Structure formats: C-alpha cells, structure tokens
Amino acid sequence: MSKFRVINAHVDLPAMERSILEFWQENEIFSQSLKAREDAPTWTFFEGPPTANGAPGTHHIEARVFKDVFPRFHTMKGKYVGRKAGWDCHGLPVEIAVEKELGFNGKGDIEKYGIAAFNEMCRISVQRHVSAFTDMTHRMGFWVDFDDAYWTMSPEYIESVWWSLKEIWKKGLLVQDHRVAPYCPRCGTGLSDHELAQGYETVTDPSVYVRFPITSGPLAEINASLLVWTTTPWTLVSNTAIAVHPDVSYLVVEEMVEGEKEVLVIAEKLLGFLKGEVRVLQSLLGRELEFTKYRRPFEFVEIPDSHFVVLATYVTTEDGTGLVHQSPAFGADDLQVCRGYGLPVVNPIAPDGTFFSNLELIGGVFFKEADKALVKELKRVGALYKHLPYEHPYPHCWRCHTPLMYYAQPSWYIRTTSIKEKLLRENEKTEWHPETIKTGRFGDWLNNNIDWALSRSRYWGTPLPIWRCENEHEMCVASLKELSELSGSDVSNMDPHRPFVDDITWNCAQCDAQMVRVSEVIDCWYDSGAMPFAQWGYPHKEGSIAMFEAAYPADFIAEAIDQTRGWFYTLMTIGTLVFDESSYKSVLCLGHLLDKDGRKMSKHLGNTLEPIPLMEQHGADAVRWFMLAAGSPWSSRRVGHDALTEVVRKVLLTYWNTVSFHAMYANASNFDLSQSPHISQRPLMDRWIYSDLQELIIEVDTSLASFDSQRAGKALSKFIDDLSNWYVRRSRRRFWEGDAAALATLHDCLRTLTLLLAPLVPFISESVWQELIRPVDSLASLSVHLADFPIADAKWISRELSDQVALTRRIVELGRAARAESSVKIRQPLGRALIAAGGWSALPQEMKEQIAEELNVFTLEDIADADGKLVDISVKANFRTLGAKYGAEVQEVARSIASASSVDLVAKIRTEGAAISSLGDKSWRVDINDVIITETPREGWTVNSHAGESVALDLTLTSELIAAGTVREVIRSLQEARKNQGFDISDRIHVLWNSHSAYLEAIEDSIEHIANEVLALKIARSADLPLGENENGFNAVLSKAN
C-alpha cells in the first residue's frame, strides 16, 4: 500500500505549470501520446499556419486553445491525432516589415538592393518571429509538433504548390486577364478580394456634382447640361463617357438659382438634389439619351472618338444624379460598359499612383492628392454645380494604409466562378460552428463568388510557375524535376524563389522562341490554403501520398471569424479545384477578443495583453479556461485580469483544495484505496455524487464531441462546486473519522474529474494526477494525457437521488434565510421546524438529518401533519398545465381558483384527486398538478417560502436549547483555538478552561462530548483562568498532549 501524499492547499499555479512543462519534456509525453495511438483510427486536425511577420498576441492564444483541446480530447477517446505545426512565411506583410527595417520606400528600392538579398532578409525575418510563436505555444501547453513543421517557403512545399497550380492550369482555370482590380500604388501590386476586405477605412472625400454641357441634338440648342455626381474627382481627367440606365426616367429641367437660369438633365427620382426652383421641360427614358455628345471639363489627355452617353443597367437611382461618369481604366463596371461601345481605355496614371508628369496642372501628383486642384479647376471653368464633403468607406491597403485605386492591369486569375456550384455543394456538406456561418457569411460569399486574382507583382512569394514565349505559348511547371527536364540543366537543388527561378529559360517546343517565366509571385493565401497536401510535399516527396490520403479531408479546423474569406475559403477552394472535395469536414469559427471595455485589441490603442506575462500572472490553465468556457467561443468576448482571477478562484483553486482536502485526511487515516467498499454498499451521499459524476462524464463527452467547450466547462465547474461545497462539506465528519467509503468516493470523483479536465486545463490536471493518483495507483498511466477518457456507467445514475439532494439543498436555503430573518444565530439550536415541500415525505431519513444539522434544529415535521390551525393554505393557478388544458380560458380559471376557499379546494383535491372550480356559471375540473399549494405557518414562527416550498422555525428557546447552544459555542471556540495554535488535525490536546458561572453547569454537563469533539485527552476547569470577552466568558488554554 502506498501512502497518500500531503498536498499543500496553497499553490503557485504558474510555478506548478513550469514544473509540469519540464515533466512533459523530460518524459516526452506528447510524442508518447501519439505513439500510444499509432495504430488507432485517425482524427484529423489541420493547423492553420500563423503568419510569422510579428510578435504573437493574446488573440493567438485563443485560436490555439481550441486547436489544442479537441485533439487532446479525441486522443483520450482513442484516436490518433497528428498535429503538424506550420508557418506561413511568404507575402506582402513580411516584405513590408523588411522594407521598414531597411528604410525602403517602394519597389524601386528593392530592385536596387537586389531581389536575392531582399528575399534573404525576408527569410531571416520569418525565422526570427517563429521563435516568439514557439515560446508562447509551448508556454500555453499547446501540443503541436514543431520539429516536423511545414514551412510554406521550403522548396518541397513550393513544389507541391506548383503541382497543384499545374492541375488547375491543365483544367484551363488558371488564366491571364486584363481586369480592373484594386491596386496599391505604394506596394505596386494588385490585391485579392480577401485582402481588400481587410482594408476599408472611413474617409471624407470631396463629392462633386459636375455639369457636362450637351453638344449635339435638340438639347444642345437649349444649352442643357448632363449633371453627374462623383466622389473621385481624379477620375474625371480620364472621363470617357457618361452612363445612364436605359429604363430609368430622366427629366430635362430649368432651374433658377439666384436669378441665374440653367438647364440640367437628371434622373426623375433624384430631383431633390437640385438646389433651386425647378421647372420640368421634358421627360425622357435613358435609352433616348444614348449617343448624346457632351463636352468634358478637363482636356488634359487625348481620348479619341469618345464623350457621349452610353447605356448601362448597373446605374442606380439610389444616390447621385442617375448619370454616372465613366473612366474605364479605374472601374470594373466602367471598363465592361465602355468596351461594349468600343471606347478606348486611357490611363493617365503611372503604376506608382501619380499622374504622368507631362500633364498640365496635375502632372506628377499622387492621384488622391490631385482632387483638391481638380475641384478648384472645375470651379474655375464653371463646371462645378455643387461640392460637398462626403464621408464613406474607401478601400485602403491593409498593410500600408495607402488609398487603393481600381486600376486596369494584367493579372493571373483562377476561374473560381466556374466551380461555384461545386463550392456550394462542398459548403453544404460542411459542419459549421456556429451554424449560421454556413448560409450566412460564408454561403453569401460563395454565392457572390468572383474569380481569384492570384498573382502579385512582388518578390517574396511562391513564384508563379508559368513560362511563356513571345508568341504566347504557355507552360506550367509542376516541380523542379520537370523544370530540369525542360531546361536541360539539373536545377533540382535550386532555391525555387526569385530571382534564381527567373533565370531558367528554354526554347519553346512550338516556335523555338525563348520561354521565360512570367514575373509574378502568387497570393500567399494560396500557400496556406494548399497546406492539406503541401505540408506533406505531395505528390513528389516519398511517402507523401500515403500521408495525404490518410489525412484528407480534415475532421476539424478552428480559426477566428476573419478567416471566412481567408483560410476557410482558400482551403475549400483549392481542395475543390484540385481534388473535387473540400479539405475539411467541420470548422469552428471563433469570435474576436476585445479588451475589458469592449474595444478591439490593437497595438495602436495600446490595449493589448501580452500573452506570456498574462500566463505568468494567472497561469496558462486560467487563460485556457477563460477562452474555452467563459462566454460563447463564437461571439466576441472581453478579456481582462478580473475575469481571469475569477477563473482561478472559482474553478481551479476550488478543485485544487478539494484535492488537498482529500490528501490530508487520506494521509491522516492511512487510507488504503484497495479497501474501498463497493459503490452499492456506500451511503446515500456517496451514491448521489457518484450518480452526478456519471452524468458529468456524459455531459462533458457529448459537449466536447460537438465542439461546445462552454457547455463542458459549465458542467465541470458546477460539479466542482457541488463536490466541494455540498458533498465534502456535508461529509466532513466522515472524513475526520477516516471513513473508507467517503475517502474512496471522493478519490473516485477526483480521479474522474481530473481526467475530464485534462483536455481543457492540462497543467493542473497533470499535477493532480502526479500528486494524488499515481502515488497510490500503480496502474495509473505515467501522465494523465496518456490515459483514456472516462466512460460513464449508466447503472449508477439516479435521477431520484439528484432530485432529492436538490430538494434538500433548497430546504436548507429556505431555512437559512428564515434563520437570518429571525436573528437567532445558527449556533443556537432550535426545537423544531415545519417543512412544506412536494417530495418531503419520500425524502430519505439521512437527508432529513442533514437538513436538521444544517439548520441546527432538533426535529423536523411535515407541515401537513401539523395542527391545522397552525397553517395558512394558499392556492395559485399553475398556468403551465392549465394553459395547455383550457387555452384562452386560463385567466378565468385562475380567477376562479383565487376566489375559492383554499382550504376546501385543497382538501377536496387531496382526498378525491380533483375538484371543480367555478366562476359565474362556468366551471372547470382542476387536479393536483393544476395548482400550486403554499402552506405557511402562522404566529410565533419565522417562515420563508419560495415556489410553494416553505420552512418555518419555532423560535421558542427552552433552557435545554440555550444550554446546547452554549456547548456548541464552546466547541467552536476550542476548534478555533486549535487552528490558531497551528495544531495538526489529528493532534490530541489538553485543555484548561473557565467561564462565567451561569454557564458552568451547561458546560460541565456536556464535558465529555466537548472533549470528544475537540480531541482533548484531558479537559479540566481552572477557576484561576481569566474570563474571556465573549458573552459566556469562556476562555481556555490548550496544549499538545505528549
């Protein structure tokens, strides 16, 4: 038999966690946990690679907690859950960070510095940030395999991405197109739609109403002008046409403003925007205006064969004037419409965002900066009708905050629109948490799918593996091996990044011209979305095919909600493009973390919480528990120190102290686990908590299986509270006596509880496993994380016991409230209490005794047995049952019950099972379930009632009761003295005591009982001892026996 260790109730949680980390490391528990399940069925988890371009924040802990808890849970449930770490290495964020470091300003500086050297700096930057992530991940107890991590910048990863691109290319879905797309003039690159999504900022732009005088047809003769509204005056320089909706009704109006008359054309619905008095001259449909010629306000650039009205159905009459100025180089809709009319695409802006330097007025000016001068010029030439500041969201570069342009540029696209139906089909199969994402945010996004702008004119990224000759013959390359074959020189060990890959050329198989790689790299979101196969180097690397097939699609992924258009989208899209199947089955979509005041955390606001100090202050378990169980994972939540302190106090320390309590008494009584009585032989209380424990197992199991960590946490903390504050407290005496059933029951509960807690709070559960379980159980696994998840034994579940304990606790609550009202201290025993509660008569004697003890009352009686004169009966309608029976009449029935004699009605229902209640000439049958009966005692009692249950206390104090109160008071003060003097719970003592003479008799009469209670071997009165300050003057001197 191994002896129980004593466990200190005071624990430094962060220090304990550090020692557990060492224990895991020394014993390689993580790899052991994987090895133990090597042959088990798999449960697949994909790690979404964090971008290693900055220090990790507390929000990174959030996602990582969820990425840890479910793999741990499924491992304990018997699955093999591989956990390969990953790092997202490429992309503009990394380039921007390096540019900043080097003090660069744009692509020119990079080219001067040299692409090879620049990319090397990017590589170093990535490696540096990875270590900060590793530290945080390690500290929080997230088990993921860093040694075998995938890096999106590794050659084998890039080759795998190339392979997938070739698959897409072969299907004809990877194409170059000229399209207007958001473009950052500072970074010199187009942005994908998911990047665009991240950069909207609210800005105030000049919004101008501009006159375009008509120069052809009858409207020209009356000097009419087209009135146009725009928020981008800089695009007026390249105005090419004006669009109207063919079916919208337009008006030609004469307006008087300050004595001046002018004629304007505007949509009928938008007439309200005019500022003066208006007379309608003519009404016509948009289509009648087609080809009407006009004069533009600026003549800075040549645009031949243009400047007339065109028709477009996208024109709305929601705002503006219903006439939309067209500048095809800067608007996707504009381009499409103008192309239809064969209009030229003229672009006066260089790729760096400035107007061409040869232009007058605005030459060399950054496009957004030109607005001011242009508005002034509009005014000067008399074209400006109205000018208002206009506040609206405008897209900015998500990294450098430069305002974006919609800019016509050649770009490579994946035709995702052509697989839209398949994406919708895959989404339909996907299990989303929360569900609303499926049809809401994500489904909506898929329904409005547009082609994926894949290419970036940048440096640090996976090179687009397309080579082309001057005759536009194309080749997509799937690997370095293929590239070696094509180019005729062995490049299989080459770094596939730029600039090295750019040097590889060969002669076109069709025309013998030189094949040169296109200059772009790809969107780094493609990299991360390719991880399901690229993490294995699929299909080139040896063994990768088997690895891939065993782990596709994933059972589970988890990230924050901003990934709907990011990783969640690219994963599903690439999976569907390449394998015709999405790469994940279920996805947990987390809400964002907010600061304690509900604001988004950002470095800018200075309200971030640093992850490692946070965990060093409260412990990683506390942070984990907060993320998992405080509030809903999928709604945004506020984090602050107070919330974490509460987790520590209410959950972790309560659990820990229950463990410490058990250890203390198990040790004191030399408890031997092997001598535990069988469950069926244990007392009611034990069977109750054991029943609750079985239900807890089921609840935690099903909650975690459905990714509901909040529900699991709620059940666990409720159980911890019940165990500590009812089971242990009510069974204390049994622990003092070393009762084997009690110790065994508490041990069983703690063991199972520890296993249930293990996935959520891996540190404290491991610590308890090591301290409480392993020393006395030679069969226990080396670590709690190598153990199996508990299985509930349904035969011990008893609803009846649970209900009875709940009733017991409710009665105790009522009694304590009554006590408090009466101002008779609980220490003072009372003679009797009357109880009114359904189920009282069936309550086991043991529980009744507990109530008597808790309330310190000698006898309990059922109120129904009490003298009728003692009790008032009131009856209320039970709307729940009556509503179902009588529907709309329920209010009348309730009134009839209220007006009846309660005593008669209850008597009738109790004797005959039902009664007829009537009001006016109507009557209804009412049975026992249709009424709520409240019985309350009358005079001389203190009473408390709630929901039909009540407790009444008889406040009469007899001399016997007062004497008993004195004895209890004496015992309490002796116990307190024991504690104050630091005696061990099992120390025997000697006592000398004294008190006021009025209390001597009561004390002397119970002196043996007192001695027993306080473990006194000798107890004697000493008349010399000075009296104490309390009411009975009791004072005592304690000393340790022997």
Next chain:
RNA sequence: GGGCCUGUAGCUCAGUUGGUUAGAGCAUGCGCUUGAUAAGCGCAGGGUCGUUGGUUCGAGUCCAAUCAGGCCCA
C-alpha cells in the same frame, strides 16, 4: 447599400418546447458559518430584459420594424 452576430443588474454572463417573484458570479453594505479552501451561506440595494409595434389567455423567449455596438462585404 447588403449579410451576419450581439444588446438581460454598476461589470461579466446564464436563461430549456412561450407559463406569471427573470437567475449566477464579480463589486457594495449588513449578518451568519468555518478542524480544507484564495472559501461557503443568508439578507439588502441594483432590471421598463435596447426601443416600438404585432401574434398569444400569457412574450426575455415567436414575428415585424427600428436604434446602438461589433464583424464581414460593396
């Protein structure tokens, strides 16, 4: 402009299929209790359940509109 989420006590959050005294924790005050606890218990103050309308005998819960905050898209 569109989609989604949230709105319940000073703060953080629960609230089952609609059922008549809307709960818990934190915080404040008072009291009780204590051979584990950084604890526990009771009482008190604090709520027009964002607002308005509707459905219903009955709405925190269902429906509609609206306001505010957040996220995402245009």
